[in-house]
Each structure stands twice: as C-alpha cells, then as structure tokens.
Amino acid sequence: MQADDSSGEVLSYVSDALYLKCDVHDADYERAVATASALVVVWPVGVPLFHLLLLFHCRKAIGRRRPTMLSRAISFLWVDYQREIWYWEVVGAWPVPISIYLYIYIDTYVYIYTYIYR
Numbered sequence: 001m002q003a004d005d006s007s008g009e010v011l012s013y014v015s016d017a018l019y020l021k022c023d024v025h026d027a028d029y030e031r032a033v034a035t036a037s038a039l040v041v042v043w044p045v046g047v048p049l050f051h052l053l054l055l056f057h058c059r060k061a062i063g064r065r066r067p068t069m070l071s072r073a074i075s076f077l078w079v080d081y082q083r084e085i086w087y088w089e090v091v092g093a094w095p096v097p098i099s100i101y102l103y104i105y106i107d108t109y110v111y112i113y114t115y116i117y118r
Contacts, residue, residue, distance in 0.1 A: 017032075055086055063084075
C-alpha cells in the first residue's frame with residue numbers, strides 16, 4: 001500500500017506485480033482477477049484429468065510393457081507402479097489440491113473471524 005500525496009488516498013498494488021493497481025475499475029486488474037479465478041478452478045481438476053487421459057490412452061502399451069513414444073514420454077506417471085495400477089498416480093494426487101483448498105479456506109475463515117469478532 002502507498003498513500004497518494006495529492007489526495008491522501010491510500011493506493012494498493014498487487015505485491016508480485018507492483019505495476020498493477022488493486023482497483024476494481026481497472027481493466028488490467030479485472031483481467032488478472034478473472035485469470036486467477038479460472039486457474040484456481042481449472043488447475044487442480046484439469047492437470048490430474050489430463051494425466052488420467054494420457055494414462056488411459058497409453059494403458060495397453062503400459063500393460064503389455066511395449067512402450068510407445070507417448071508412454072515413454074509420460075513414464076514418470078506410471079513407472080513406479082505395477083502394471084495393474086497404472087492410474088494410481090492420478091488417484092494419489094487428489095489429496096494435495098484438496099489439502100491446499102482446505103488450508104486456504106480454513107485460514108481465510110479464521111482470519112475473517114478474528115478480524116470481525118476481535
């Protein structure tokens with residue numbers, strides 16, 4: 001935050017992008033908020049879903065141990081697992097975004113609660 005010398009108004013800027021003023025009437029700020037909001041929803045669902053689609057597409061090559069170019073490229077997703085459970089990387093990845101969301105919501109709730117009811 002920074003005070004404007006001419007009007008005395010307190011101005012706020014995004015800490016990681018100091019050129020971006022926190023103002024709901026600013027088009028750049030609205031675009032940044034819209035992009036961030038979309039990615040908060042898409043990333044934790046989209047990435048594991050994309051991994052699952054790749055693994056599902058390569059399941060025969062993985063099961064037969066006859067690697068294709070694609071199955072070799074995504075081997076970091078399945079090489080540590082038995083053939084029968086090629087999908088386990090995706091199943092095991094779900095607790096991470098769920099834990100992060102729970103932490104964010106609980107932390108935000110506690111912050112708001114202590115701010116309002118102190």
